[in-house]
Amino acid sequence: MESEAIQDELQSLELEINDVQGQISALIEHQDRLYERKSELKTLLKAVAVSSGTPVASSCPDGSSAVENWSEPFEWDSRADDVRFNIFGISKYRANQREIVNAVMAGRDVLVIMAAGGGKSLCYQLPAILLGGTTLVVSPLLSLIQDQVMGLAALGISAYMLTSTSGKENEKFVYKALEKGEDELKILYVTPEKVSKSKRFMSKLEKCHNAGRLSLISIDEAHCCSQWGHDFRPDYKNLSILKTQFPKVPMVALTATATQKVQNDLIEMLHIPKCVKFVSSVNRPNLFYSVREKSLVGKAVVDEIAEFIRESYSNNESGIVYCFSRKECEQIAGELRERGISADYYHAEMDVNMREKVHMRWSKNKLQVIVGTVAFGMGINKPDVRFVIHHSLSKSMETYYQESGRAGRDGLPSECVLFFRSGDVPRQSSMVFYEYSGLQNLYDIVRYCQSKTKCRRSAFFRHFGEPSQDCNGMCDNCAWSSEVKEVDVSDLAKLVVSMVQEMQAKDQRVTMLQLGDKLRTKHKDLSAELKREEIEHLVIKLIVDSVLKEEFQHTPYSTNAYVTMGPLANQLLQGRKTIKTETSSRQINKKSKRSSSFTGLESKLDELRKEISAVHGSMLPHTVLSTQQIGLISSQKPDSLQELESIIGKLKTEKYGDKILEVMRHDAVSGQLVEDATKEETCKSRSSKRAKTQKNVVLLESSEEEEEA
Numbered sequence: 031m032e033s034e035a036i037q038d039e040l041q042s043l044e045l046e047i048n049d050v051q052g053q054i055s056a057l058i059e060h061q062d063r064l065y066e067r068k069s070e071l072k073t074l075l076k077a078v079a080v081s082s083g084t085p086v087a088s089s090c091p092d093g094s095s096a097v098e099n100w101s102e103p104f105e106w107d108s109r110a111d112d113v114r115f116n117i118f119g120i121s122k123y124r125a126n127q128r129e130i131v132n133a134v135m136a137g138r139d140v141l142v143i144m145a146a147g148g149g150k151s152l153c154y155q156l157p158a159i160l161l162g163g164t165t166l167v168v169s170p171l172l173s174l175i176q177d178q179v180m181g182l183a184a185l186g187i188s189a190y191m192l193t194s195t196s197g198k199e200n201e202k203f204v205y206k207a208l209e210k211g212e213d214e215l216k217i218l219y220v221t222p223e224k225v226s227k228s229k230r231f232m233s234k235l236e237k238c239h240n241a242g243r244l245s246l247i248s249i250d251e252a253h254c255c256s257q258w259g260h261d262f263r264p265d266y267k268n269l270s271i272l273k274t275q276f277p278k279v280p281m282v283a284l285t286a287t288a289t290q291k292v293q294n295d296l297i298e299m300l301h302i303p304k305c306v307k308f309v310s311s312v313n314r315p316n317l318f319y320s321v322r323e324k325s326l327v328g329k330a331v332v333d334e335i336a337e338f339i340r341e342s343y344s345n346n347e348s349g350i351v352y353c354f355s356r357k358e359c360e361q362i363a364g365e366l367r368e369r370g371i372s373a374d375y376y377h378a379e380m381d382v383n384m385r386e387k388v389h390m391r392w393s394k395n396k397l398q399v400i401v402g403t404v405a406f407g408m409g410i411n412k413p414d415v416r417f418v419i420h421h422s423l424s425k426s427m428e429t430y431y432q433e434s435g436r437a438g439r440d441g442l443p444s445e446c447v448l449f450f451r452s453g454d455v456p457r458q459s460s461m462v463f464y465e466y467s468g469l470q471n472l473y474d475i476v477r478y479c480q481s482k483t484k485c486r487r488s489a490f491f492r493h494f495g496e497p498s499q500d501c502n503g504m505c506d507n508c509a510w511s512s513e514v515k516e517v518d519v520s521d522l523a524k525l526v527v528s529m530v531q532e533m534q535a536k537d538q539r540v541t542m543l544q545l546g547d548k549l550r551t552k553h554k555d556l557s558a559e560l561k562r563e564e565i566e567h568l569v570i571k572l573i574v575d576s577v578l579k580e581e582f583q584h585t586p587y588s589t590n591a592y593v594t595m596g597p598l599a600n601q602l603l604q605g606r607k608t609i610k611t612e613t614s615s616r617q618i619n620k621k622s623k624r625s626s627s628f629t630g631l632e633s634k635l636d637e638l639r640k641e642i643s644a645v646h647g648s649m650l651p652h653t654v655l656s657t658q659q660i661g662l663i664s665s666q667k668p669d670s671l672q673e674l675e676s677i678i679g680k681l682k683t684e685k686y687g688d689k690i691l692e693v694m695r696h697d698a699v700s701g702q703l704v705e706d707a708t709k710e711e712t713c714k715s716r717s718s719k720r721a722k723t724q725k726n727v728v729l730l731e732s733s734e735e736e737e738e739a
């Protein structure tokens with residue numbers, strides 16, 4: 031008897047110890063997050079003190095850490111303005127561009143952190159022209175390099191590339207230009223492999239340097255150097271050789287990825303400890319962020335996406351739909367086509383040529399929507415993507431920021447919509463659980479999706495450790511007021527957790543889907559009230575709140591995610607923790623249009639840029655005229671080449687000015703004709719109205735007459 035009592039006590043102690051251990055590990059995890067946040071806030075405080083948006087000199091040549099003023103006048107100002115406007119057709123600098131150009135021109139190493147579409151290319155292309163000699167640009171992807179070289183060639187700048195695909199003739203020209211310097215070679219793009227693997231290339235580059243002709247080195251998409259970045263490329267690690275070989279040549283490293291960890295890594299790996307650092311805000315004020323509830327019925331989701339595109343983007347404006355798997359991409363592209371949307375798919379398993387074809391059709395606006403996996407990523411250089419839809423959630427806030435950020439790189443209003451359902455979470459978690467902080471990162475974006483009150487934008491500021499800025503109603507939670515109620519669901523949560531506990535005691539594993547089904551079978555009274563997605567929503571909330579936990583098991587074909595007791599499960603069961611969910615009565619404002627579609631004249635100019643691009647083969651429409659330039663021309667209506675030049679600069683006016691003015695004149699004439707026709711129509715209808723009135727009078731008179739008669 032005594033031994034039985036001891037056994038009992040031992041067992042209950044065992045349970046209690048397990049419980050305490052669970053709580054300790056949850057608290058340690060919590061403590062880690064607090065430490066991480068503390069260090070973010072400290073950095074933030076420094077940034078705020080320096081005043082946001084201004085450059086931070088990480089340290090100066092003399093070792094001091096004073097902030098330098100890169101906004102003051104410099105001797106190259108007027109030349110820089112001339113090239114910016116008359117060659118690039120850019121009427122004014124965007125935030126930090128001028129300061130960066132100045133720091134590069136002053137011969138400093140520079141690190142640029144600027145959001146996607148912020149205009150990083152100009153920051154090295156403009157100095158490349160002003161400096162003379164050759165600028166070497168390392169860029170990770172062939173498609174990016176091709177786009178850039180083609181865009182620069184269209185501006186008459188001698189830009190070349192050396193990649194695995196460049197032909198012998200091209201290679202010969204480039205090597206000769208590097209070695210002898212007789213032919214002009216302003217900008218040379220290479221992939222990182224050229225630097226790390228081609229001895230021939232490095233020896234030619236050395237000759238160019240020894241002759242004093244290597245004026246600048248630019249590392250684009252520099253986050254590829256860092257293992258903490260999302261696109262790590264092993265060959266980027268070897269780029270440190272550039273600073274070792276050419277210590278006096280200024281280096282500019284550019285990226286849109288802003289985390290502190292990546293920044294520190296880059297400075298170390300590229301050997302630029304004394305660089306001037308320019309950190310711009312991660313805010314993309316022109317992007318409208320929203321989250322929509324994703325239906326359990328696949329076809330209904332596609333219907334909603336197709337309706338969204340048709341209603342808001344009926345002028346063939348470009349967009350991307352991101353999907354989880356290759357199979358899903360193909361299927362959804364097909365289903366969108368069935369619904370009359372011009373869509374095609376893009377994923378890593380496709381043949382390279384096929385992929386390039388799809389990308390090219392989309393870039394040339396011959397295809398409206400690309401349905402892609404994350405493989406459709408870094409190489410996207412299209413500035414006028416008006417919408418990015420996520421058919422399933424991304425794996426972290428950072429990847430979502432990157433993927434959704436492909437919208438609106440031209441600064442014009444664009445939309446980012448994420449379709450969220452809790453059932454998609456286990457699919458992602460079984461992919462990311464082995465990554466460092468993979469699950470924590472995933473749960474961060476799940477919190478973003480589940481919130482019905484918090485500003486979506488503020489989640490990005492928080493993630494990147496930046497002071498908050500006004501959202502200006504540019505997210506669903508800020509734009510559309512709705513009644514959000516907090517509901518205490520602790521009792522239901524206890525039922526769910528008890529069920530997991532029972533199964534665990536019997537050594538049974540349960541997935542989220544099975545858990546929902548079992549709960550509804552066991553508690554029939556609940557199944558009438560609770561929908562499957564509501565239970566899934568609760569289970570995911572419990573996982574995110576550490577009450578439940580995901581565990582993974584590998585099979586030869588897949589990795590399965592199971593739900594088990596989490597570190598805070600006992601706190602809930604003992605009534606020491608409450609669980610609340612948000613319910614909202616919001617109706618999605620489906621008709622709200624965030625983008626302005628083209629007016630008549632804008633459409634004609636859009637047609638013109640497509641025609642010119644088609645004639646030139648590889649040139650893209652936005653290289654001919656940007657959407658912003660189309661907007662400016664349409665609103666200012668220049669009627670001479672001189673006036674046009676004051677809007678789009680000399681080069682584009684010389685090349686396309688006559689054609690643009692012809693379109694404008696044609697539009698004015700047809701506008702006049704329409705106006706005349708309208709006037710005539712109005713006159714006619716007035717006189718016919720008058721006649722009708724008179725007729726009525728006559729009739730009336732006659733009827734009176736008849737009556738009289």
Ligand SMILES: Nc1ncnc2c1ncn2[C@@H]1O[C@H](COP(=O)(O)OP(=O)(O)OP(=O)(O)O)[C@@H](O)[C@H]1O
Pocket residue numbers: 120121122123124127144145146147148149150151152285286413439440656658
């Ligand atoms: N000052 C400016 N005014 C108007 N348009 C600009 C300006 N600077 C750059 N742009 C345009 O903005 C678009 C995006 O520029 P760019 O490709 O340099 O962005 P990025 O910062 O390199 O973005 P990503 O991180 O996506 O590569 C381009 O179409 C470019 O011509």
Ligand SMILES: [Mg+2]
Pocket residue numbers: 150151250
């Ligand atoms: Mg870029």
